[in-house]
Amino acid sequence: MEDSAFEELVSQNQDKLLRTCYLYLRDRQLAEDAVQETFLKAYRSLPDFRGDSSQKTWLTRIAINTCRDLYRSEWFRHLDRRVTPEDLPERGASFSSREESLIVEVMRLPRKLREVTLLYYYHGMDEREIAEALDIARSSVSDRLSRARKKLKGMIEGRDEA
Amino acid sequence: MREEAERKAFQQAVDRRLSTLTGDPRLALKIRVQALQEGEPKMKKKISFALVSALALVLISAVALAAANWASIREFLGQEGTVARMNIVEEAIVKPEITVYDGKVLDIQANEAYWSEEGLSLTFHVAAKEADKMVVYYGGEIEPDENGMLWFDGESISLEDWRQGREMLQYDIWVEPTLEGWAYFQRDETGESYIMTLFGCDEKLLAKGCEMQLRVRVENMQTGDVEGSGMTIKLPPMTKQEGRK
Numbered sequence: 001m002e003d004s005a006f007e008e009l010v011s012q013n014q015d016k017l018l019r020t021c022y023l024y025l026r027d028r029q030l031a032e033d034a035v036q037e038t039f040l041k042a043y044r045s046l047p048d049f050r051g052d053s054s055q056k057t058w059l060t061r062i063a064i065n066t067c068r069d070l071y072r073s074e075w076f077r078h079l080d081r082r083v084t085p086e087d088l089p090e091r092g093a094s095f096s097s098r099e100e101s102l103i104v105e106v107m108r109l110p111r112k113l114r115e116v117t118l119l120y121y122y123h124g125m126d127e128r129e130i131a132e133a134l135d136i137a138r139s140s141v142s143d144r145l146s147r148a149r150k151k152l153k154g155m156i157e158g159r160d161e162a
Numbered sequence: 163m164r165e166e167a168e169r170k171a172f173q174q175a176v177d178r179r180l181s182t183l184t185g186d187p188r189l190a191l192k193i194r195v196q197a198l199q200e201g202e203p204k205m206k207k208k209i210s211f212a213l214v215s216a217l218a219l220v221l222i223s224a225v226a227l228a229a230a231n232w233a234s235i236r237e238f239l240g241q242e243g244t245v246a247r248m249n250i251v252e253e254a255i256v257k258p259e260i261t262v263y264d265g266k267v268l269d270i271q272a273n274e275a276y277w278s279e280e281g282l283s284l285t286f287h288v289a290a291k292e293a294d295k296m297v298v299y300y301g302g303e304i305e306p307d308e309n310g311m312l313w314f315d316g317e318s319i320s321l322e323d324w325r326q327g328r329e330m331l332q333y334d335i336w337v338e339p340t341l342e343g344w345a346y347f348q349r350d351e352t353g354e355s356y357i358m359t360l361f362g363c364d365e366k367l368l369a370k371g372c373e374m375q376l377r378v379r380v381e382n383m384q385t386g387d388v389e390g391s392g393m394t395i396k397l398p399p400m401t402k403q404e405g406r407k
Contacts, residue, residue, distance in 0.1 A: 007190040014185030019176055022183055035185065039193045092181035099175035121172035156168045 006046075010039055013056060017063045020118050024067040026083060026107050034070050038063040053129070060123050061133040064115055071111060083107040102155045113148040116141055121156060235274045235285055235357070248278055249404045258284060258395045261373065265391035267291055267331060267380050269353075272395050277368050279405030281343060281359040284395070289353030290331050297354050298383070299347040300334035330383040335393070338375045371399040 014035055021031035021038075041062050053061075085100050106117055119125045119133060120141075127145070131138040149156065186192070235255050239248045258272040273285040288297050311318040335356060337343075343360040364372075376393040 003190075003194065006194065010185070010190040010193070011187075014189060015183070018185050019180045019183050022180065023176070028183070031183075032186070036189065036193070039189060040196060043193050043197050089180060089183045091179075093178045095175070095178035100179050102172070102175045103179045121169050122176055124169055124173075156172055 006043060009042070009055065009059075013059050014039070016122075017059065020060070020122060021063060021067050022089075023103070023107055023118055023122075024064070024111075024114060025070060026087075028089065030070055034063065034066045037066050037070075041066070057123075057125065057129060057133075060119065060125070064119065064133060068115070098155070102152070105152055105155055109148055109151055113144050113151065116144040117148045117152075120145055235276045235283055239276070239283060239357075248280060250276070251403050254401055254403050256398050256400055258397050260393060261396050262392065262394040263378070265378050265380065265389055265393070267295070267382075267389055268297065268333060268378065270335075270378065270393065273355075275397055275400065276403070277363075277400040278403040281361045282363045282368060282400075283357060283359040285355060285357045286335065287353060288333060288335075288356050294328055295331050295382075296325060296328045298330050298332045299345075299354055299356060300332050300379075329385065331380050332383055333378065333380045335376055335378050338377055365402065368397065368400050368402070372397055 017038060018031055018035050021034040022028055025031050025034060038059065042059055083104050085104055088100070088103065106114060109117060115134065116130055119130045120127070125133065127138050127141045130141045134141070236250050236252060239250060254276060256275050258275045260270065260272045263270055267290065269289045269291055271287045273287060274283075275285075276283045288299075290297050310320055312321055312324055335358065337358075337360055341360045341362050343358055345356065345358040347357070348355045374395050374397060376395065378391050378393050380389045380391075381387070
């Protein structure tokens with residue numbers, strides 16, 4: 001892959017992957033590590049990329065599995081797993097309190113529910129793609145999404161403007 | 163249509179609230195350089211093979227090994243067949259003392275400390291103060307499978323049958339300032355034995371005796387109540403020993 005193409009791949013995807021990894025790992029430093037590792041894996045395996053899925057889906061799959069690996073190592077580095085709005089990164093663009101609450105509640109979801117929620121809602125993957133990405137049954141994806149929706153108590157539905 | 167609207171709202175919420183979370187503009191260059199150098203990703207030392215093995219070992223053997231005295235450093239780290247298999251010098255095992263623990267829901271007892279080339283190993287026994295609650299180590303990831311079943315030693319049991327009406331207190335213990343390390347845990351009928359080995363401790367402090375600050379977090383998995391507390395342990399002067407056999 002040409003340098004310029006790889007730079008484009010990184011620049012187009014890294015913000016979204018960084019936010020995904022942050023929501024998954026609940027730790028900014030770990031999320032940055034995960035994104036770096038994701039792109040390194042992608043760079044090394046690009047020649048083997050078969051194009052069965054979009055590059056975006058392929059990258060997301062690498063990222064979420066990198067997070068899964070890191071998750072098991074995260075236990076010792078964290079300071080506190082309580083998630084409150086104050087724990088989130090500094091504010092930038094305007095947003096509603098409902099949006100902030102949604103972020104916090106997603107971060108509080110159990111890991112297995114959190115990962116399907118991120119893939120389905122943030123990355124727009126369908127249940128089949130999620131099942132393939134996580135190497136689980138499609139019925140498990142449906143079940144976890146259903147449980148995640150219940151836990152989020154309808155927070156995903158409806159939208160209010162900032 | 164509704165799903166698309168929900169997705170759009172979700173994406174908008176994330177991108178708005180986390181708008182300051184942006185990537186490194188030089189990341190592509192860094193990756194190429196790193197790949198050219200054929201090096202590993204520049205990441206902090208993460209989980210060791212020992213931890214993966216230990217967690218798997220603990221989960222699959224929780225029933226079979228319930229009778230073993232895993233709270234003992236000699237038993238846990240020194241025996242053939244255990245993951246660490248260290249040369250344990252019994253005289254070098256010291257008794258740490260918890261001088262401060264302000265948590266309300268757990269009883270924590272510090273049992274032993276041992277300093278070797280592997281790091282500083284500390285053992286604790288963790289139990290719930292109330293009989294209708296049980297402790298579960300955070301790293302154990304007690305999560306039912308798709309059919310709602312937990313698996314131990316090849317046997318499955320439903321989460322509800324396993325906890326028998328008790329509330330689950332998911333706990334974690336770590337040192338501050340944060341150090342890398344690994345941990346083992348083992349359940350018994352009274353609670354859990356938790357053993358951590360920390361890398362990179364200040365050797366001068368260990369040699370002359372010191373106090374160590376830890377954090378304990380407990381989350382009640384049924385009620386969602388969370389308790390974060392501090393714990394201070396006092397270590398007598400220690401002598402560094404050889405590592406693995």
